[in-house]
Amino acid sequence: MCLAVPMKIVSVGSDGTGVAEVSGARHEVRLELVEDAAVGDYVIVHAGYAIEKLDRAEAEERLALFAEMARRERDGSG
Amino acid sequence: MKYVDGFRDPDAARFLRRRIEAAAGRLAQAGRTVRLMEVCGTHTMAIARHGLRHFLPGNVSLCSGPGCPVCVTDAGYIDAALELARRGVTVATFGDLVRVPGSAGTLAEARAQGARVVVCYSPAEALALAREPDAAEVVFLAVGFETTVAPLAALLRSAVAAGATRFSMLAALKTVPRALAALAEDPEVGVNGFLCPAHVSAVIGAVAYEPLVERYRIPCTIAGFEPLDILFGLVDLLEQLADGRACVVNQYARVVRREGNRRAQAAIAEMFEPVDAAWRGLGVIPGSGLAIRERFGAFDAERRHGVAVRSGRPAPGCRCGDVLKGKILPHACPMFGGACTPEHPVGPCMVSSEGSCAAHYKYAR
Numbered sequence: 154m155c156l157a158v159p160m161k162i163v164s165v166g167s168d169g170t171g172v173a174e175v176s177g178a179r180h181e182v183r184l185e186l187v188e189d190a191a192v193g194d195y196v197i198v199h200a201g202y203a204i205e206k207l208d209r210a211e212a213e214e215r216l217a218l219f220a221e222m223a224r225r226e227r228d229g230s231g
Numbered sequence: 232m233k234y235v236d237g238f239r240d241p242d243a244a245r246f247l248r249r250r251i252e253a254a255a256g257r258l259a260q261a262g263r264t265v266r267l268m269e270v271c272g273t274h275t276m277a278i279a280r281h282g283l284r285h286f287l288p289g290n291v292s293l294c295s296g297p298g299c300p301v302c303v304t305d306a307g308y309i310d311a312a313l314e315l316a317r318r319g320v321t322v323a324t325f326g327d328l329v330r331v332p333g334s335a336g337t338l339a340e341a342r343a344q345g346a347r348v349v350v351c352y353s354p355a356e357a358l359a360l361a362r363e364p365d366a367a368e369v370v371f372l373a374v375g376f377e378t379t380v381a382p383l384a385a386l387l388r389s390a391v392a393a394g395a396t397r398f399s400m401l402a403a404l405k406t407v408p409r410a411l412a413a414l415a416e417d418p419e420v421g422v423n424g425f426l427c428p429a430h431v432s433a434v435i436g437a438v439a440y441e442p443l444v445e446r447y448r449i450p451c452t453i454a455g456f457e458p459l460d461i462l463f464g465l466v467d468l469l470e471q472l473a474d475g476r477a478c479v480v481n482q483y484a485r486v487v488r489r490e491g492n493r494r495a496q497a498a499i500a501e502m503f504e505p506v507d508a509a510w511r512g513l514g515v516i517p518g519s520g521l522a523i524r525e526r527f528g529a530f531d532a533e534r535r536h537g538v539a540v541r542s543g544r545p546a547p548g549c550r551c552g553d554v555l556k557g558k559i560l561p562h563a564c565p566m567f568g569g570a571c572t573p574e575h576p577v578g579p580c581m582v583s584s585e586g587s588c589a590a591h592y593k594y595a596r
Contacts, residue, residue, distance in 0.1 A: 157378065157430045157433075183355065183382075183385060185385050185494075185498075186381055186382070186385055186492065186494050186495045186498060187492070187494065188494060197430065197433060197486055199378050199379065199382060199430060200325075200352070200353050200354060200379060200382045201352065201353025201354070201355050201356075201382065202353070202355075202381065202382035202385060204378060204381055204382065204430065204433055204434060204492060204495060205430075205433040205434075205486050205487075205488075205492050205495075207485055207486055208484065208485050208486070209485075211484045211485035212485040215238075215484075215485060216237040216238070219237055219238065219240055219243045219459050220237065220240070220243070222240075222242070222243040222246040222247065223240045223242035223243040223246065224242075225246060226242040226243065226245050226246040227242050
């Protein structure tokens with residue numbers, strides 16, 4: 154039930170609502186629980202509400218770490 | 232490569248498996264078997280779906296915790312929702328709840344007999360329904376942990392601001408850290424480490440687990456829901472145990488901040504107040520629930536409609552309670568897969584797709 158989906162904000166309205174996109178589908182989302190949500194930000198959406206922003210730098214760092222683990226596994230240098 | 236593939240790379244999974252084996256090996260040398268608990272139902276589902284239990288050596292077990300909100304909701308709550316439906320109120324709910332058995336029947340059965348039961352993806356749909364001209368009274372079944380409580384707080388604030396007159400919530404909201412403390416204290420459960428939920432933690436922050444670590448010296452690691460996130464979380468817990476450490480580690484920093492989401496926390500504190508709550512399987516845990524604050528009583532379905540949530544009767548022979556405490560795995564229940572299946576669930580853990588029994592039935596039978 155706490156499954157929440159990362160979506161990219163494509164527009165922000167004046168009333169705390171916005172439109173966010175995932176897999177090409179657009180959804181109306183409420184943005185009042187996150188600070189300074191802007192177009193281009195990724196947010197975690199649960200039950201129609203953005204509950205937190207996704208930190209892209211952290212995500213990329215983690216992906217790089219997993220890629221490095223995979224590389225070491227393939228090279229047998231674990 | 233798609234973004235998500237990087238969190239599912241099989242070579243990285245093999246790398247993490249070797250780290251799991253190394254840490255478990257150190258524990259085995261010290262003669263230790265350890266028991267970890269994945270607290271969150273979404274973790275339960277991901278672990279079953281990706282077969283991650285097979286990554287664990289013999290001296291490490293992973294049990295499911297009470298982190299499926301539908302599963303821990305007391306049968307008496309469903310009874311109160313059924314009572315509201317019988318009175319002609321429109322009952323709006325997340326889909327998982329409609330097939331959960333109360334003491335006598337489900338909301339799906341009531342709907343088949345003519346009750347107005349509406350399934351919503353977002354609770355905002357329920358408020359919109361109540362604000363339509365000539366709408367009937369609408370009660371939203373407010374069930375969930377902090378992840379869901381935050382949107383419900385925002386919604387309730389909108390309802391108050393809009394002066395909605397035909398909208399209320401039947402609250403069975405729960406907070407995770409208190410339940411973890413109750414589990415940590417229970418010697419029968421015997422958990423050595425918690426794999427902490429991803430999106431509950433986004434709201435409450437890593438800081439919320441610090442008292443647990445201080446008081447019970449139990450490692451708490453927050454992990455995301457992708458397979459590599461989960462494996463890395465398990466590596467972290469096992470390495471902490473092998474090193475004799477106990478700390479809060481946030482392995483989901485792309486979403487979870489140490490302090491959590493302050494705005495969401497403020498909304499929750501404004502609209503709700505802590506109360507004792509009954510958890511199916513765990514009993515009453517002091518201060519582990521949230522009720523609508525008295526000044527918003529007009530939006531509290533119990534007060535507005537004069538219904539009371541009383542303790543309900545679980546189905547005879549149902550062992551969801553033991554599953555929710557991590558005391559048994561689902562297939563140890565005599566009804567699992569026979570008398571109780573996803574098509575004909577007896578207990579709530581078989582109803583919700585993220586219930587332990589449903590996840591085991593689907594992926595791990």
